Amino acid sequence: MAVSATPYSTAISNSTFSRLSSSSEPKAPQIGSFRILERPHVSSAVINLSRRRNLVKPVNAEPSGKDSVVARAATIVAPEVAQKEEEDYEQLAIELYNASPLEIMDRALEKFGNDIAIAFSGAEDVALIEYAHLTGRPFRVFSLDTGRLNPETYRFFDTVEKHYGIHIEYMFPDAVEVQALVRSKGMFSFYEDGHQECCRVRKVRPLRRALKGLRAWITGQRKDQSPGTRSEIPVVQVDPVFEGLDGGIGSLVKWNPIANVKGNDIWNFLRTMNVPVNQLHSQGYVSIGCEPCTRPVLPGQHEREGRWWWEDAKAKECGLHKGNIKQEDAAHLNGNANGNGAAHATDIFNTQNVVNLSRTGIENLAKLENRKDPWIVVLYAPWCRFCQGMEESYVEFADKLAGSGVKVGKFRADGDQKEYAKRELELGSFPTILFFPKHSSRPIKYPSEQRDVDSLLAFANALR
Numbered sequence: 001m002a003v004s005a006t007p008y009s010t011a012i013s014n015s016t017f018s019r020l021s022s023s024s025e026p027k028a029p030q031i032g033s034f035r036i037l038e039r040p041h042v043s044s045a046v047i048n049l050s051r052r053r054n055l056v057k058p059v060n061a062e063p064s065g066k067d068s069v070v071a072r073a074a075t076i077v078a079p080e081v082a083q084k085e086e087e088d089y090e091q092l093a094i095e096l097y098n099a100s101p102l103e104i105m106d107r108a109l110e111k112f113g114n115d116i117a118i119a120f121s122g123a124e125d126v127a128l129i130e131y132a133h134l135t136g137r138p139f140r141v142f143s144l145d146t147g148r149l150n151p152e153t154y155r156f157f158d159t160v161e162k163h164y165g166i167h168i169e170y171m172f173p174d175a176v177e178v179q180a181l182v183r184s185k186g187m188f189s190f191y192e193d194g195h196q197e198c199c200r201v202r203k204v205r206p207l208r209r210a211l212k213g214l215r216a217w218i219t220g221q222r223k224d225q226s227p228g229t230r231s232e233i234p235v236v237q238v239d240p241v242f243e244g245l246d247g248g249i250g251s252l253v254k255w256n257p258i259a260n261v262k263g264n265d266i267w268n269f270l271r272t273m274n275v276p277v278n279q280l281h282s283q284g285y286v287s288i289g290c291e292p293c294t295r296p297v298l299p300g301q302h303e304r305e306g307r308w309w310w311e312d313a314k315a316k317e318c319g320l321h322k323g324n325i326k327q328e329d330a331a332h333l334n335g336n337a338n339g340n341g342a343a344h345a346t347d348i349f350n351t352q353n354v355v356n357l358s359r360t361g362i363e364n365l366a367k368l369e370n371r372k373d374p375w376i377v378v379l380y381a382p383w384c385r386f387c388q389g390m391e392e393s394y395v396e397f398a399d400k401l402a403g404s405g406v407k408v409g410k411f412r413a414d415g416d417q418k419e420y421a422k423r424e425l426e427l428g429s430f431p432t433i434l435f436f437p438k439h440s441s442r443p444i445k446y447p448s449e450q451r452d453v454d455s456l457l458a459f460a461n462a463l464r
Helices: 015-020 046-051 089-095 101-115 126-135 151-164 176-184 195-211 263-272 279-283 329-331 360-366 383-390 392-401 413-423 453-463
Strands: 004-007 116-119 142-143 169-171 216-218 236-238 254-255 373-378 407-412 432-436
Touching: 004 279, 015 216, 089 236, 089 407, 101 126, 101 254, 116 126, 126 151, 142 195, 151 279, 151 407, 169 195, 176 195, 263 279, 360 373, 360 407, 360 413, 373 453, 392 453, 407 413, 432 453
Parallel strands: 116 142, 116 216, 142 169, 216 254, 373 407
Antiparallel strands: 004 142, 004 169, 236 254, 373 432
16 A cells, blocks of 8 residues: 555635535635634633644654654644543443444544544545545545555545545655665565565555554555455554554544445446545456556456465565454464464364375475376465465365366465465465466466366366
8 A cells, every 4th residue: 555644725615614604704814825713712721732733744744853754735724633532442332333434434534533533545545535525624634655655546546536636645764774775685575575574665664654643544454455454444443553643553544434335336336426536446446456466357356465465374464454463363464373472272174185285295295297187286274264264165176176187185284384474385374275287397376266166177187
């Protein structure tokens, strides 16, 4: 996701503007091309608060140093929050569960004023900006410019700024860190050793700096975007990972106004409201990130399959929302069960039609150049929930191939076997499925995340 930050917009609805422009109220002074709406009644609490801290704050609130060049575009100031209220956000999430995105957005902007900003990636989360605009309240938008975005995304940023009359506040990665990464590992190291390091330098650390200047942020996460990591996100929560302006755990609130909205409904909303969209969407892109790590998806593919497509896991997060991944799942994704590689109590894929291969067995199979029969083998870990999720379909798949001349096997590739599997069997993440042809020693890796019976049979039938 391209993370960037924009100052408050003066998006005011027609009805709100007509009320504020009555002759009985004072005129709004001009600041450049923006108008700050003065309110006739300001509480003393707000006045006292304004003496303690500046009203206009950039998203990056850290002292200038290595980040001395930070965009400080003209910012429209929202009403200050007079006092910090204690809030039970779990209860609030329950209360807002059935609320519309517009209502949730309005509540967020009302509660946090100038201390909240929308994280805009340049994809369909432009819906967040449209909802904020419709509330009639001032709002800020920020985005992370990783330096690796598509040209279409940069043009889209410009279109959005002009359409809504806002300035996006862009956050950039530290040049020294990017330089060190590229010089030591090359421009495309993420294809070989995973995308986490590159994302950490180009996205996570800039985001961390941005959020240190806020008390809340608004994201475009939806439950249907990534079943592996986002299926349980609430509409509002205390951020489990990042810190806000006051520092420490619990200092930042995360709002997800469209968490319960389906992707089709978001697109219907964008079309109805005639909202500008990224041109990449018309080329088959759904989820849009950096250019080297994003590609179009085909009909029937899940939208997240277009992100980091060379990796098998469905838990496709760059680190911006790593709080979605439970601690035990994070350990599993790293090849560790219970944090120390402990074995799962029960093995999986147990059926007479799935051959359980030992280390010696898989080594012998990999060495053969003229096999009597082709083989399909799953490299798995019994604790991996994605392996568990495909157990039923893989067992049925093996049953359907029984007697067909294609052998179906499994090799437990975690623990002590993991390094071997990574080195010799192209293990990237669990599960990895390999096809061993009859007349070639080199296995063919199953490239899809669709692990239903029909998809597995199509793969086998195409190569047998």
